[in-house]
Amino acid sequence: xxxxxxxxxxxxxxxxxxxxxxxxxxxxxxxxxxxxxxxxxxxxxxxxxxxxxxxxxxxxxxxxxxxxxxxxxxxxxxxxxxxxxxxxxxxxxxxxxxxxxxxxxxxxxxxxxxxxxxxxxxxxxxxxxxxxxxxxxxxxxxxxxxxxxxxxxxxxxxxxxxxxxxxxxxxxxxxxxxxxxxxxxxxxxxxxxxxxxxxxxxxxxxxxxxxxxxxxxxxxxxxxxxxxxxxxxxxxxxxxxxxxxxxxxxxxxxxxxxxxxxxxxxxxxxxxxxxxxxxxxxxxxxxxxxxxxxxxxxxxxxxxxxxxxxxxxxxxxxxxxxxxxxxxxxxxxxxxxxxxxxxxxxxxxxxxxxxxxxxxxxxxxxxxxxxxxxxxxxxxxxxxxxxxxxxxxxxxxxxxxxxxxxxxxxxxxxxxxxxxxxxxxxxxxxxxxxxxxxxxx
Ligand code: S3P
Numbered sequence: 001x002x003x004x005x006x007x008x009x010x011x012x013x014x015x016x017x018x019x020x021x022x023x024x025x026x027x028x029x030x031x032x033x034x035x036x037x038x039x040x041x042x043x044x045x046x047x048x049x050x051x052x053x054x055x056x057x058x059x060x061x062x063x064x065x066x067x068x069x070x071x072x073x074x075x076x077x078x079x080x081x082x083x084x085x086x087x088x089x090x091x092x093x094x095x096x097x098x099x100x101x102x103x104x105x106x107x108x109x110x111x112x113x114x115x116x117x118x119x120x121x122x123x124x125x126x127x128x129x130x131x132x133x134x135x136x137x138x139x140x141x142x143x144x145x146x147x148x149x150x151x152x153x154x155x156x157x158x159x160x161x162x163x164x165x166x167x168x169x170x171x172x173x174x175x176x177x178x179x180x181x182x183x184x185x186x187x188x189x190x191x192x193x194x195x196x197x198x199x200x201x202x203x204x205x206x207x208x209x210x211x212x213x214x215x216x217x218x219x220x221x222x223x224x225x226x227x228x229x230x231x232x233x234x235x236x237x238x239x240x241x242x243x244x245x246x247x248x249x250x251x252x253x254x255x256x257x258x259x260x261x262x263x264x265x266x267x268x269x270x271x272x273x274x275x276x277x278x279x280x281x282x283x284x285x286x287x288x289x290x291x292x293x294x295x296x297x298x299x300x301x302x303x304x305x306x307x308x309x310x311x312x313x314x315x316x317x318x319x320x321x322x323x324x325x326x327x328x329x330x331x332x333x334x335x336x337x338x339x340x341x342x343x344x345x346x347x348x349x350x351x352x353x354x355x356x357x358x359x360x361x362x363x364x365x366x367x368x369x370x371x372x373x374x375x376x377x378x379x380x381x382x383x384x385x386x387x388x389x390x391x392x393x394x395x396x397x398x399x400x401x402x403x404x405x406x407x408x409x410x411x412x413x414x415x416x417x418x419x420x421x422x423x424x425x426x427x428x429x430x431x432x433x434x435x436x437x438x439x440x441x
Contacts (some may be wrong), residue, residue, distance in 0.1 A: 002386065003396075005403025006435040010253035013432045015244060017261045019044035019069060021421050022168070022196050023290055025052045025095050027232045028073065029103060029176070030204045032056035032063065036229030041070045042289075047420045048093035055100055058084040059109070075229060081107040083279030087147075092117040092391070092420045093348060094430055095169055097146065098127050099197075100171030105152045106138045106180025114147045118347050118391050120364040121145060127173045130161045133355025134177055134185075158183030158223055165342055166315045168193035168266075171219065175201065175208065181223040192217040193315045194266040199291035204230055233289040235262035239423045241297070242270045243397050246323045247429060248299035249279045250270060250330045250405040251289045256299045256432060260286065263293040269325060271297070271318025277304045277331055306333030306376050314339050319346075320388050321400035325354045325374060329363040330405065332378040337371035347417075348390035359411055360385030384408035393417045397425055403436050411439070 024044040029052065031038035043049065053071070053120025054167040057063040060082040076082070081104065088111050090097040097113055101124070104111050114120075132138070140148035163170045171187050175197050198208045198219055204227040211218045241258045248344030263283065264385035275281050282298035283392040295397045304327055309317075317324065321343055328335035343350035355372055358365040362382030364375035383406025387399040396412050403410030415438070418425050426436060 001415070002174060002411050002413060002439050003400065003402040003415040003436060004409045006208070006409040006438045007383070007406055008404050008433050008435050010431045011247045011251035011404060011434065012253065012255045014257040015428055015431065016259045017173045017241045018422055019234035020237035020262055021046060021239070022095065022194055023200070023234045023262070024049040025195055026098060026200045027234055027290070028053050028056055028071070028290045029099060030200055030227055031073035031229065031232070031333065032059070032061035032075050034075035034204055034227035034229045036075060038073045038075065038229040038232065039070065040073065040232045040234065042388065043069050043071050044237065045069060046423050047091055048096055051089060051091045051093055052096040052100070055088045055090065055096065058086055059104070060269060068302060075227070078226070081109050083109045084111050087112045087114045090119060090419065092116050092119055094119060094122055095125065098124070098169040098173050099176060101127050101131060101150060102176035105131050105134065105177040106156050107152045108154045110149065110151045112147060112149050113290065119146060123345055124148065126163065126165060126167060126170050129245055130174055131157060134181060142369045156181040158185040160186040166191045166193050168197070169195050172197035175219065175221050178221040178223055179206065179225060184220050184222050186218060186220040188216060188218040189215055191215045191312065191315050192266055194264070203232070203291050204228060235289040235292045235294055236260040238262055238267045238271070240325050242320045243401050243425070244325050244428065244432065245271070245297070245299040245399045247273065247404055247432060247434065249302045249304065249327055250344050251301055252405070254299065254301040257296060259296045261295050261297050263295040267314050269313040270320035273307065273309050273313055273317060273324060274327060277307045277327065278302055279304060304331035304376070305378070306331045306335040306374070308336045311339040318342060319394060322350060322354055322394045323401065324356070325358060325365070325372065326398050326402045328374040328376055329358055329381050329402065331376035332381055333376055335374045335376065338368070339370055341370040346392070348392035348395060350392065353390050353392055353395045357387045357395060360387060361402060361406060376405070382408060386411045386413065389414050393420050393422070397422065400429070400434070400436055
């Protein structure tokens with residue numbers, strides 16, 4: 001079904017950010033592994049996270065919804081995971097599937113991992129290769145993809161590993177496997193990626209060592225540690241809030257306050273890039289949650305200038321390139337993104353999807369091997385296009401935000417997948433003043 005976003009004069013209001021997707025997955029996983037009964041509040045109830053909850057239940061944890069965004073999880077503790085009687089279905093979620101491959105690896109359990117068409121095309125070799133070095137065996141589809149059958153083992157061996165790609169999913173997968181391995185598992189990443197697994201593992205009682213050396217980061221975990229039940233409040237998601245922030249920046253009259261956002265240098269690249277481009281961004285400390293700092297952030301209309309995005313910012317804004325492309329389309333001058341070839345293996349080939357999204361709306365953009373170059377419209381974006389989302393939630397939300405300030409409406413071919421990461425997106429942006437509706441096609 002086609003959805004259309006029409007230009008509006010203002011985007012204003014105050015909203016609480018939805019729970020962070022990365023932290024929500026991790027809270028369910030660690031609560032499910034711990035000894036005792038954990039409670040989670042502010043859980044993102046998006047499809048990706050709910051699938052992780054169902055998977056933990058299939059492996060023996062008890063996972064129960066006790067209120068709005070509130071969940072109770074009785075962990076498997078010392079008894080460990082049990083072999084599931086059903087396939088483990090991760091839907092659209094690369095994070096859920098890759099993290100859980102690491103979890104299952106450390107138990108003598110056989111499980112079949114499956115997902116939707118998009119997930120079944122995404123590379124799993126990046127986690128299967130190091131996991132096989134640790135002793136795991138698997139039978140995967142061609143090109144090391146899902147569906148795949150994984151057999152974990154109780155005598156997993158610790159390894160030292162340098163992932164070829166900057167990936168928090170790979171790091172987290174190996175940390176979770178390392179929790180049950182013999183010896184100390186060590187991962188050295190050339191650029192630090194999101195560190196929520198490290199923080200949350202510590203919160204659940206594990207000893208995790210982190211060491212920075214310039215841009216590089218080494219983390220290690222000793223096998224055989226136990227986790228203990230916790231109460232976790234999930235902080236607000238800076239990736240979801242980026243859509244609200246962008247809507248305010250490109251609006252003729254924008255003024256948005258987002259409350260309870262996680263502030264973490266491994267996630268704030270979009271906000272730093274937007275500030276470099278001239279967006280006034282306000283931030284006020286309001287406390288902590290799940291080992292993370294919390295802030296309220298304010299955004300307003302801005303005369304943006306194009307910028308060359310520093311390569312060092314790429315890992316900390318890896319999910320925000322579709323919405324960065326939208327603000328760059330409204331900016332004056334050229335925006336250059338390099339060193340972002342990982343975008344080719346996200347929920348879609350995001351470089352191609354971003355290029356097509358802008359071109360069909362009259363914006364000049366050039367595709368490069370590892371990024372793109374945008375000639376901004378100096379405040380004016382023609383719009384009027386129908387964007388192919390390729391079943392990618394972040395392309396869908398970015399295109400709808402572009403429509404709020406373009407000269408003509410912007411449509412997308414499908415909006416159902418937005419529920420994977422931000423089920424309240426339509427309600428939130430409409431509350432801020434967006435005019436979005438479904439139009440039969
Ligand atoms: C995530 C890591 C990132 C990110 C994804 C969430 C995580 O993927 O794109 O949306 O929660 O660990 P990579 O690790 O592949 O970069």
